[in-house]
Amino acid sequence: MTASCPSFTEETTMNFYQPASFRAAANVGRKLAADFPFATLITPQAQGMPWISHLPLLADAGQPDCLFGHLARANGHLAALLQAPSIAIFHGQHGYISPRWYATPGMVPTWNYRVAHAHVHATAVSADALPALLQDLSRAFDDDWRTTQVPPAALAAMHGAIGGFHLHVAQWQVKEKLSQNRLPQDRAALVAALDGGDAAAQQLAASMRALDG
Numbered sequence: 130m131t132a133s134c135p136s137f138t139e140e141t142t143m144n145f146y147q148p149a150s151f152r153a154a155a156n157v158g159r160k161l162a163a164d165f166p167f168a169t170l171i172t173p174q175a176q177g178m179p180w181i182s183h184l185p186l187l188a189d190a191g192q193p194d195c196l197f198g199h200l201a202r203a204n205g206h207l208a209a210l211l212q213a214p215s216i217a218i219f220h221g222q223h224g225y226i227s228p229r230w231y232a233t234p235g236m237v238p239t240w241n242y243r244v245a246h247a248h249v250h251a252t253a254v255s256a257d258a259l260p261a262l263l264q265d266l267s268r269a270f271d272d273d274w275r276t277t278q279v280p281p282a283a284l285a286a287m288h289g290a291i292g293g294f295h296l297h298v299a300q301w302q303v304k305e306k307l308s309q310n311r312l313p314q315d316r317a318a319l320v321a322a323l324d325g326g327d328a329a330a331q332q333l334a335a336s337m338r339a340l341d342g
Contacts, residue, residue, distance in 0.1 A: 134195035134252070134297035143173065143216055145246060151306045158245035158303035159193050162186070162219040166269075168247075170198075172206060172215040180206035186217055186296065187269055194298040196249065197262055199291045207292045210251045217247040217296060224333040230322035232314040239308075241333060246302040254293035262293040307337045316341070 162168070166187055172180040182200060189195040196217065200207040221243030228236040254262055264276050276284060308316050316337065323334035 134192055134295050145302055147302060147304050150309045151304050153303035153305045155301035155303065158301035159188065161221045161243055161245045162247065163188060165219050165221050169218040170215055172209045172213055174209065180209045182206045185266065187266060196247065196296040196298065197293065199262065199293040202290055202292050210294065211253055215249050215251065217249055219245045222333045222336045224330050226319060230319050232318045233312060241307050243305045243336060247298045248300040249296035249298055251294045251296050254295060259288055259293045305340065307340050
């Protein structure tokens, strides 16, 4: 779908510890979000607790900084989302790093990870545009299913129970904590150890290797 995402400059007021050695470019965040679209969406409130929801968010094909998704209308987060800036958090590869794996002795355990924070502002999707949004969401994960397979009455009821939205990304904050602050021989030893682990460990190893070029 081709979305219309207005521009915003205001960001959410949430602090994020991001040492320079672990900071990554916005394009890294866009790719991470595309590879790991299941996001945690947080909307702070001036009064009371923030709203938190977990949902898939996809980027518009023509606008990588325009995400789209939907929430149930019964979920109070939907109304709050349209009233305040939010943050969408995308988690990439991550895993435990054992001190036993380093070439250098005397190290301690840690956790390596990749994460992208998208500072976003939401706009509502019209009822007319909602069917296309839902079809695009489902097609991204199941190309053999179409909303036309749902009986019209049931489909209309579903449309009435959910609200679609676009999220304009005002800023990407991207962190790749992949042992960049360690000696080359230690990084090589960590990658070798992770390569001998399960699929998740091997994916983390691949991310560390890619960072080294």
